[in-house]
Amino acid sequence: MRFYRNFICCSIALCFIALLCVPKSARAQSHLRPLFDSLNQTIAAAANYDSIKVREIDSIRISTGSQSALFDKYLKLYSAFRTYNYDSAYSYAQLLLKEARAENNDSLYVLAQLKQGFILVSSGMFKEAFDSLSVLQGANLLPAFRAEYYTLLARCYYDIADFDNDKYHSPAYNALGGRYLDSAMVYYDKARFEYKYYGGLKAIRRGQKQKALKFFNGLMAQKDLTPHQLALTASTLCDLYIHGKDKEEAIYLLLRAAIADIVSSTKETTALFNLSTLLYKRNDIAHASLYIKKAMNDAVFYGAKQRKVQLSSILSLIESQRVANVENQKRNAILYGVIATLLLLLFAGLILIILRQMRKLKKAEKTISKAHLHLQDSNARLEEANKIKEGYLGYFFNGNSEVYAKVEKFKKSIERRVRDGKFSEIAILINQFNLKEDKHELLDNFDRIFLKLFPHFLEQYNALFTPDCQINLGEKASLPTEVRIFALIRLGIHDNEKIASILGYSVHTINTYKTKVKNKSVVSNEQFEQKIMAIKSVQR
Template sequence: MQATGRLLNDPVKIADGKIKFGFILLSSGMFKETFDSLNTVDVKILPDSLKQEYYFLTARTYYDLADYDKDNYYAPIYNKRAGIYIDSAIALSSPQSYSYTYNLGLKYLKLGKRDQAAVLLKKLMKDYPLTDHELAVTASTLSDIYIQNGENDEAIKLLEMAAIADIKSSTKEAAAMLNLAQLLHKKGDIKNAYVYINEAMNDASYYGARQRKMQVSQILMVIAGKKINSVEEQRRILFIYASLLTLLAAIVILFAFIISRQLKKLRKADKIIVNTNISLQQTIDKLNEADKIKEEYIGYYFNLISEYITKLDRFKRSVNNKLVTKKFEDIQQLVNNINLKKEKEELFVNFDKAFLTLFPNFVEAFNSLFAAEHQVKLNAGQLLNTDLRIFALIRLGISDTEKIASILEYSMNTIYNYKARIKSKSLIPNDDFEDTILSINTI
């Protein structure tokens, strides 16, 4: 702008350029150079708007220099000089303007009149249509008051607002990020403090503000150190958690293995118990069946023996009578009248009746083991035939071929042949045939 002013031979533009250049120098922390630039400005030729800007920049330079020194000798001197220049800037501003209210609030703040300064700055934020840059400056300045009052939470809110406004206005020379990082660091929010301090360093590096970079560097090292410590602590905690989880997983796996083994043992024991119960039930069923068969056949043979005793008694009496009367030829006749074949047939009929009383479905069950053409066909009035009687005796538990042959009055070979012939026609394997017969239930 100074070069343009010289080309146009416009001293006002040259002065304006020097003021703008002074702001850049101040933002870079170059106080001497700022004063050198401002001291070359001829204030008399400036319009009121530029005079106001000149006086405000000079006042700010002294304020910043006092903040930089922070001593008991020079700082009061710089603040006093700044007060003179800020008064000049206020005098040149319209009472309804932003610059008037803000400059007056800044003056009160530097004089320690925080309450009066806060009233003015709050009024600006509430009643004035501020630009993003004006909002950032006002909120940042007001946050200083809250910081001095120890109200850091409110200060953080204002600094967040100021930082957002700085980003919107593309302002890189700003203290909001730095102050926000410091407050968050004090609050213990290292994570966000680290983010903001890095952003503040990026802005300072971009703008080339050496003073700001020094300020940021000091707090950056502290926050970065705590960030590293925090990360290390998190790693340590994560390692502990991982170790505990690994141990817990190992314990869970161990218990799962133990439980699995116990479950296998329990399942095995349950299976044994179930099989034992089934076997026991089968044994009980067989015992019950055997008892039932015994009861039935004891009654059957008791009746049969009673009948034979009665017959023998009648035969004995007849023989005695014949002997007494000496009718010896009649005795021979009595003996000849005994029909063993008929007696045998009656014995089988009685056996058949007794057996079918116990196993009424035996014939049907037996025939179900054969194809239709090989099933047993009984004659009218016939209960069982020889084929059926052989396996009826087997069903009663008489498996010895010699005994079966003796009962049915056949040779053993005949019984073997019967069994082989019958089994060969069945629908099931020969080895399973007799077991299947044994599985036929009683009533």
């Protein structure tokens, strides 16, 4: 029992150690699993979405139109490339400027200058962006252009603040960005996406959480957002949760934003970068590694310099941790192997012990069965002996009482004749006392009682001989001498001298009878007496 208890304790301990070795990331974020799966599938299908984008661009390129429609064509191509590829977008921005100058159209020139400023800000070229936008400083811009102009300046300062990410310069840049965004908000229609989005962004930068939530939750509830607008809204809203305690909600929003970015083939994005950073901090290295690589590929494809710098810093950390995790997994695999081996050895040991115990039990069962059979045989012998004892005790007392009565009668007759002096009559009385007849009567009584105790003796005795040698008593119940010899043997009297004394024969005569009978039997001489002893007495 002690071994079994120790075995169970060891098994539980080994299983507990194995459970502790399971990484936390494998047990976390279970309710977000469908979104993770969706993002993984979207990443796998990214090439398909990009091919749709390329076909869209090609259809614009091959479109034909008048010379006056060339600016619109360049503008469409610029719009298609501005979040997809920096080099192509910048090239078309330059073509927009060239065409605006060729047409000598101030409004088109301002628009082209704004588009160039946007693409420079998006690529992280802040000095060049300021230089491009400074051309428009003091110009008499249309309201729509003023909104875009101030928004670009605000974006530029906000991005510089995020890039510096310190307590010395970032607050000043955020303040400048906020002032420019205040100016831009004056020119946006309050019903449009831009007003709500930049209103929420300004509230986030100023720490006005509830106001920001009101703007962004309103946008998230809208059903008419484009994938790019949804990505912008979700990735910006998650900032409120990243700096708070609800990291799960931040991950949820970034997962949705990342999916929308890939579907819209947006390469200039922060969703995957921020998502990778959060997952890295939560030790979900497998997902963090997958997403940071995708983010880096997108940044390289787009050509965003500041984004590549940001991504490089976290990419090295994630990859080093991934390598460390691989090593841990190898060590865990070895540990699992050792644990599994130990468990197998323990089970093998238990099986060997069980088999050994089963062999002992079988051996004990055989011993018990043998002892039981021996006990049954002994009980049968005892029961048989009791029956024989009861039968012959009755015969003994009856016989003794008859003998006693005869002796008593003979004694009184002698005494009476001695007293009367009739000595001649005494001799006559003595001659009347027939011992031979009494002996014969004694043996007949023995035969009668024996056959009563062993009613099938003669039948089974005859079965040991051929039909011509079998005994048939007929009407008389007396046994032949040779049968009587073996009846005495069946009663347990094996000594030839005792048998000879009981039957009134010499030992030689008894041996002669036995040999003669055995020679007639159909079984061997050695087995004959065993067969005689196997004959059963009467059953109750």
